[in-house]
Amino acid sequence: MTNKVCVIGAGSTRYGKLDENIIEIALAASKDAIDSAGIAPKDIQAGYISNVFGVSDKQVHMAPVIMSNLGLPYVPGLTIESACGSGSIMFREAYANIAAGFYDCVLALGVEKITHTGTIQSTTLFSYCSDFFYEGGNGASFPGLFASIARSYIATYKANEEDLAHVAVKNHENGILNPKAHVRKEITVDDVLKSPVVASPLKLYDCCPFSDGASAVILCNEAFAKKSNRSYVEVIGSGRGASPAAVQGREDITTIPSTINAAKQAYKMAGITPKDVNFAEVHDCFTIAEIIDIEDLGFFQKGTAAHAVREGATRRNGEIPINPSGGLKSKGHPIGATGIGQVVEVFEQFTGKAGERTIKDAEIALTQNFGATGASAAVHIFKKVE
Amino acid sequence: MSSQVNHQQQIVSLREKFIMSANKGKILANRCSNCGHIMLGTIYYCEKCHDSQLEPVELEGTGKIVTYTIQAVAPEGFSDIGGSYAWIVFKIDNTVLKVSGILLGVKSPADLPLGSKVKVDGFDTKYGLRVQKLS
Numbered sequence: 001m002t003n004k005v006c007v008i009g010a011g012s013t014r015y016g017k018l019d020e021n022i023i024e025i026a027l028a029a030s031k032d033a034i035d036s037a038g039i040a041p042k043d044i045q046a047g048y049i050s051n052v053f054g055v056s057d058k059q060v061h062m063a064p065v066i067m068s069n070l071g072l073p074y075v076p077g078l079t080i081e082s083a084c085g086s087g088s089i090m091f092r093e094a095y096a097n098i099a100a101g102f103y104d105c106v107l108a109l110g111v112e113k114i115t116h117t118g119t120i121q122s123t124t125l126f127s128y129c130s131d132f133f134y135e136g137g138n139g140a141s142f143p144g145l146f147a148s149i150a151r152s153y154i155a156t157y158k159a160n161e162e163d164l165a166h167v168a169v170k171n172h173e174n175g176i177l178n179p180k181a182h183v184r185k186e187i188t189v190d191d192v193l194k195s196p197v198v199a200s201p202l203k204l205y206d207c208c209p210f211s212d213g214a215s216a217v218i219l220c221n222e223a224f225a226k227k228s229n230r231s232y233v234e235v236i237g238s239g240r241g242a243s244p245a246a247v248q249g250r251e252d253i254t255t256i257p258s259t260i261n262a263a264k265q266a267y268k269m270a271g272i273t274p275k276d277v278n279f280a281e282v283h284d285c286f287t288i289a290e291i292i293d294i295e296d297l298g299f300f301q302k303g304t305a306a307h308a309v310r311e312g313a314t315r316r317n318g319e320i321p322i323n324p325s326g327g328l329k330s331k332g333h334p335i336g337a338t339g340i341g342q343v344v345e346v347f348e349q350f351t352g353k354a355g356e357r358t359i360k361d362a363e364i365a366l367t368q369n370f371g372a373t374g375a376s377a378a379v380h381i382f383k384k385v386e
Numbered sequence: 387m388s389s390q391v392n393h394q395q396q397i398v399s400l401r402e403k404f405i406m407s408a409n410k411g412k413i414l415a416n417r418c419s420n421c422g423h424i425m426l427g428t429i430y431y432c433e434k435c436h437d438s439q440l441e442p443v444e445l446e447g448t449g450k451i452v453t454y455t456i457q458a459v460a461p462e463g464f465s466d467i468g469g470s471y472a473w474i475v476f477k478i479d480n481t482v483l484k485v486s487g488i489l490l491g492v493k494s495p496a497d498l499p500l501g502s503k504v505k506v507d508g509f510d511t512k513y514g515l516r517v518q519k520l521s
Contacts, residue, residue: 143459
């Protein structure tokens with residue numbers, strides 16, 4: 001790989017319950033990203049699209065439909081699905097194609113529309129992302145799968161449900177400052193503990209919402225980025241990992257091997273260690289996931305993250321701010337878009353667009369996003385370029 | 387055409403074999419002939435050394451629960467028993483192998499301490515691998 005890869009523009013719809021059709025949502029975020037980059041649509045040489053449940057809004061073969069409706073019918077598009085990790089895994093493919101020199105500039109867009117299906121059908125659709133023969137087919141929902149991981153973590157490391165609640169409180173505290181977040185509501189530890197049980201030991205406020213939304217970024221090589229005469233962000237590390245698809249296949253249920261392996265690759269490529277990261281956007285589909293992520297990423301020793309979160313180490317002014325956007329928990333989780341939404345947050349943080357959630361003096365950021373219970377994952381590391 | 391011989395080979399998939407074992411109260415596993423690794427019988431190549439020479443082994447379907455959940459909202463097909471079953475992961479006795487299944491009739495975590503003993507009770511066409519708690 002010879003070409004440096006940069007992000008020169010980013011855009012996003014609001015996350016939440018949206019009335020528009022999935023294609024309209026996708027187009028709105030794409031236009032935002034193109035405008036943000038200050039490029040002309042003709043500069044885009046390929047479109048990378050991530051989506052999971054398009055079929056529920058009567059649309060598959062998403063990429064060519066989106067490119068055609070953008071007015072780019074002869075620009076090739078590719079749709080990528082990797083459950084909740086679709087966005088970051090698609091980003092990796094877009095990154096690799098720029099790095100390899102196939103393209104100078106591409107659109108990377110994630111989109112999801114799910115809320116119209118209702119809670120039971122959404123729960124069912126998500127269960128198809130599991131190893132269905134062993135998990136969804138035995139009645140496991142995704143809250144249930146993560147609840148089983150939480151029960152194992154709590155038993156192994158003497159953590160408790162209050163520790164998990166601190167993750168939710170912190171992410172809501174950040175999400176209030178994000179105008180595009182799905183759930184902009186301050187909550188307390190008591191609110192979390194008293195919320196209805198969804199899948200024991202997880203309660204409603206331990207769980208991210210089902211969200212609609214789209215996020216897009218413009219990726220290009222360094223020469224293209226320099227010509228733009230705008231602030232931009234350089235991708236300095238990229239890693240991919242895999243884990244046994246079913247929870248039962250993991251030697252240790254309290255860790256996600258795909259994150260560990262993807263992070264190792266990304267740190268090595270970037271030539272940094274976890275201590276050099278100024279903030280991270282991580283995959284907090286459930287509060288327990290954030291606890292495990294920040295250990296697997298090397299920010300905290302195994303078994304210590306729950307205590308660190310309780311002590312405030314992951315707040316915006318803490319030693320390693322985690323999810324300043326509000327994370328999946330508060331910003332929302334339109335699953336095809338989530339991984340790109342994390343990159344949008346990094347771009348906004350590094351280009352002076354994050355407002356009150358800005359992490360002061362940050363120059364290096366990390367994103368981590370996984371599919372299902374961590375069967376697939378990608379980690380990326382970014383550097384601010386003045 | 388009654389004299390025509392059907393030369394089509396009857397193929398039984400690994401999953402069908404797993405289900406047949408479960409209906410006898412067993413867990414179908416494979417032992418790698420190269421490295422000795424034991425894995426579930428539905429996996430095609432050795433997870434450790436990737437060898438293709440695997441020897442089927444039927445394990446006793448008994449074990450201890452390593453984790454589980456009880457869900458308030460169940461996926462479609464499970465709504466009629468929502469809130470009254472546990473989705474469990476249990477470790478099969480005398481192995482490091484874990485497998486997941488459904489345990490009906492459980493309403494509260496107080497009823498199901500980690501480490502509880504269970505046994506395979508068959509494979510249900512509606513609910514998958516069914517497990518029963520041993521007293």
